[in-house]
Amino acid sequence: MKFNRRLQAHLTPEWRKQYIAYGRLRELIYAAQDSSPSQGDVQAYEEYFEEVEKDYMNEIKLELDKVEKFFKARELMSKSKFATLKSEAEKLKRLSLSGHQEVRITHEEAMDLWSNAVKVGKGGEKTKSVKRAHPKHNRTRITKSHVTSRLKALKLAFSEFYLDLILLQQYQVLNREGFRKILKKHDKEWRTSTGLTFHLSVIMNSYFVTSVEIDNLILQVETVSIETLEGGNRRRAMNRLRVPALESDRVSHSSTFFLGLNVGMSTVLIVVAVLVGVFLANFQSPVSCKTDYSIRNYTLYASNGSFGNQSFGNESYGNENCISGDWVRVSAVKMFRGSLYVALIITLIGVNTLGWRMRGVNHVLIFEVNPRDHLTAYQLMGIGTFMFVTWLTCLIGFFVTCQCWSGKFAFLWPIAVWVIYLLYALNPIKILQYSSRKWFLKIFRRIVCAPFYSVNFPDFWLADQWTSMGGVLLDFYFTVCFFIHMWDKDPGDQNCTICTSVGNGIRPLLAGLPSWFRFAQCVRRYNDTRKFFPHAVNAGKYLTGVVEVIFSALYHHYKETGGAPQTGPFFYAWIVSFVIVFVYKLYWDLVMDWGLMKAKYGFLREELIYRLKALYYVAIVEDAILRLLWILKVTVFQTDADRFRTELLGGLVSVLELIRRFVWNFFRLENEHLNNCGEFRATRDISIKPLSRSDKKEARDDANVEAERSRPVAFAVSSV
Template identity: 30%
Template sequence: MKFGKELASQMVQEWREAYMDYKHLKKLLKNILKSREKNALPSSVSRCGFSKRNSTLYRSFSGLMGRDNCAIKSEDEVILVNQVQPGSSENDWFYQTIFLKSSEDGGEEESHFFKILDDEYNKVLRFYKEKVKKVILQAEELSKQMDKLVSLRIEVYKPLMEQNVNHQEVESSDPEPEEGPAINIVQELGRSSENASEETPKCDDRGQDSPLWPASLSSLDHVKINIETNGPLTTLKKVIKSMKKSDITYRIEDLRRAEEKLRRAFVEYYQQLRLLKRYRSSNMSAFSKIMKKFDKITSRKASSSYLHMIDKSYLGSSDEVNKLIERVEATFVKHFSNGNRRKGVKLLKPRNKMERHRTSYLLGILTGCSVALVVGIIVAIHARGLIRHDGGEQYMNNIFPLYSLFGFIFLHMLMYGVNTYLWRQFRVNYTFIFGFRSGTELGFREIFLLASAFSVLTLVAVLSNLDMEMDPRTQRFQTLTELVPAGLVMVLLLITFCPFNIIYRSSRFFLIRCAWHCLFAPIYKVTFSDIFLADQLTSQVQAFRSLQFYICYYGWGDFKRRSNRCLESKVYEILYIVVAIIPFWSRVLQCLRRLFEEKDLKHGINSLKYLSTVVALVIRTIYGFRRGTFWKIMAASSSGVTTVFNTYWDIVMDWGLLQKTARNSWLRDKLLISNRAVYFVAIIVNILLRLVWMQLVLDFNEAPFLHRRSMIALVACLEILRRGIWNFFRFNDTSTTLPLQRKNFACITSWPRSSSIMKMPEQLTHCFKN
């Protein structure tokens, strides 16, 4: 792999602009090479300066014990690097290179190269200094939190320690209990109980608190535990009253929550340090590579001077990040893994999910089975003339809505699998954005595997239904034939809510939890995963209505005779509207919750967008039942307004495009995809797919070759397709990141949800608030 591609693969996408522009500098070197070839200047050099042999033959002999003939002489110096400080701050220091051969042929291009090189280096140096300063501040904040955590441990386990001291002789005859965090702390404090009155803990040479001295309890005098569980009780407490100082109690449950959240904060902070270390090494390698290329092309020896400057500068000589990494490892091993270094380092470092060949193998088999089943269904339909069959209309009105549910779910799973594949290709860290537990997230292969298995299950049910219906030998099993779709729904529900650790249980439960939060949106704190799922559900209106039809068809309809009177019921019509607006109403409540907490007017406007969609959906549904000119005008006008509103919000607010003053005309400053045409195509496609649902309102859907049920299903599928496109561009760049604080993920850290490689804490909150 060429170094340019290797550098691009190692980049932290959020810091992409802060990396050295290796591609641009390499382009400048190519221009220099072309210029030298055009002017017949030497463009390469051997190990000991073969291209300059004629000039070296006439130099004085340096002796057998002299320096290497290839060493740089003072008269051979090409560049002079100066350190300039225009201001009083240390951050104002920058480096400026003077090219000493500018008077030679091609010297102007080389001088321009060093000017650009200096700009790139000063950019990298400035960014690195800022990041190091931030991680040092975060380290200080983490240290304060750790002091309070250790004090909290003493406060919580003090009764156990006293009990252990008072009954030490009695318990000495009993078997040794199993070691755990509580026992370890009690034993550690018991060894130094005589020093408990000391206010200031001693420190060892590593900067860690000494195990022979307990932490001071005075740090708990003016703090309270700031660990909020994401649930209805927490919300009610915040609305009714705030916790008073006199009500503060320290429980072992609070300690465990604090330990878990602070442990995760240490893991995320450690990942930031690793990324910063990799940023430094990648850029230093890039400068080394580009300077060696310069020497090779120009037959000069400027790399030694420039790389010597880099080694002496802050970028090359600073060691703060490495020291912080060592101290974080030592602290984590001591306080969160009971001194087991191997276990602690394993928890700190990210776990790479192993790709299994059996996943790809099963995916291929199930995909082939799906294709074969689709062909079999098409052949069965045409061979038996089911399209022209007398019961075709009855089938489309009763059976087709039942099976269309599975089609909507399969298409959404397929689009999500495509999204995960594209996010991975463009290095979007979707696992961190959603808050998936490391190592348990589903990759695109697993998602495609589930989708293919789901399709096989559905297609088998469809084919068996058709076969049982048309085969004279199974005519007496009419009830069993009609119950096949209901049985398939029951199987899917059993798999989804299965409590056993099979079929990706952690992912299934994560989905169930997010769906529960969406259903009770106002009383749960809003997280990005909840918002994302609610947005997906807004594109599954027809799926919700299909579920409602299941209940009506099998509960109140005559499914044995394949008939129903659902549309004749006023209750069904009302529920037909209510079921469709549930996901939109959930988004309204989520936006209002965020408006109340973050005091950002944008969330209020976003809630109005979803509210307008609710109004348009209600009026459009009434028009479908009532018809008439008045309802048609109302449906068309409301749908038009909400279509324009939603389209503008998709493109401008969610995608961050159509910015007049952007560096990329009518797009945005930072583009993850280099081909700008992709963004314009996505804008056009989004507008067209947003306008598709207007066909159902304006009656442009009268197609002789499509049944109305098929047209409704087709429009629903196009909406799912639009949502899949929206998903990709929603995560496409950091400028469109939704600023949600991850308080449910780490108690000490909160930061915006990033759309790219992990963005670490920029602001700090606390487990323990003063």
């Protein structure tokens, strides 16, 4: 492999600009050679290369100075951080001495323990490590569970710090090799030995080449981890410090096989589903299930359930709609639709992950997941395609059961899809990507409980995905409502609008939840940072989404109670809110989330990761067009009398919204990655404050320490 390709494959993306500009220096060599005079004019030839070589060596010196400054700064930061972590490890070890139920320390140390906190990641939660037994007692109580929690956080901090050291060591090696390679090429192409002389006299004596501080720090981190954190267990310590491949994610053969198997099965099942559907359409017109008294009379016309800006659809009311030949098709579309979207979005996020990895966007750091244990792009796509296989299997089962057995039991198939999804997500056994599922459920809990948790990037990114999947909640509610109120009821007990009416407030509530979650998160971020812009302004964007849902609900409730379909104040308020939401969100997508629309750079931005500029312009147009699909909700969806066609069109709009979100993801993470590059942030920020503010006390001998403890404070370490 050519060195430039190896450099691009192994460099740390966030430090890209701090590496030797090998490609540019190589081009300077070739450009100078192409512009050189004829070798027949010896004097002119020698004078030309003498001048060019002087300029070239100046470029080499500038690159060397850049590398030296960056390496020294990172090395100094690493030494300071190691001193803090080592001090914390030693103090924590003293608190967790085996066989001791109480640890006696000074009153000042007790106060330090009381005020100390552990912070993990940007905006992470702070967890108190010490609890007072009672304000009246001059005692502070710390349990083993608290010590264990702090020890776990400290191990995580050491593992992240170790990864940072390995990246810095790799930086050192790659730049050393880069200078050697480029100077060797310089001598070869220009037929001189100046490069060798410069390499031996300057490069080999430079600080970043001669320094062994990083190697020593790596050994010290390993020693502390083995002896202090893991009690001498070398295997366990080194397994925790294990560094993932520094190049692109290695492709697992099992993951690719599983993905390929699912894609092949999906292809076959799609063909089978189409053939079965065509067969039933040709021989049973309209498509209908075998007669089943308790369910045959239901026609369930309801919302289109479209994504993004929720509406409640083209509904017909009255008991006459409960007896119709289209009820199977309309109901099946609504009950199968939401689960299909879940499979699709997971597959698309897998494609997103593959694109980020190929272009060097460090999504692992941005999402703050464990770099040693996370889902790869192929695993994500494998999960999504497996869900699609499950969905297709249940759809075919629905067709066959409906035609050959019982219409009543045919409707168990759509609920079976959701049951399989939930069993996978909530499975407590440590199999099937347990750590990743646990991470997802943790983020999901933080979203639902907003604004009571601080907000990190994964929190609001996943909540943004839900703003494009609000229709899943509506379709899931329809499925559950159907089985509760309509699945096994006698015709006399039918209420065919109970699952589609907005009068009970459930459907508007579900439609507005995704926007509410993001609004609450923005409010929390404003409360934490006190920055009106962008957080308070961003909260206003999602508040307009909630207002749009409210006006939509009022308009459809007005229709239910006999109001004119296209008149009235609520209809016009709904239209105005749609326009405001469209302008507000489009501006935020392009300017804030993507960082584009800078006129100086052709309405893009200064730095671009994706090579083709045309992709950015296409994405801008695509985002605007797909956000305009709300027009269909106030035109076609409100006037088309064909309910089945309306539901299918609503499903298509939903898929297009997912595609819009899929494209949005590429540029949103690109912008976040560039922000991390500006801060040279390549690993998660795991900062642990020292237990004591005064390190001098740790250096005192035992006699002085005992003399200082005139007012002892006991820490009772209880057994758990």
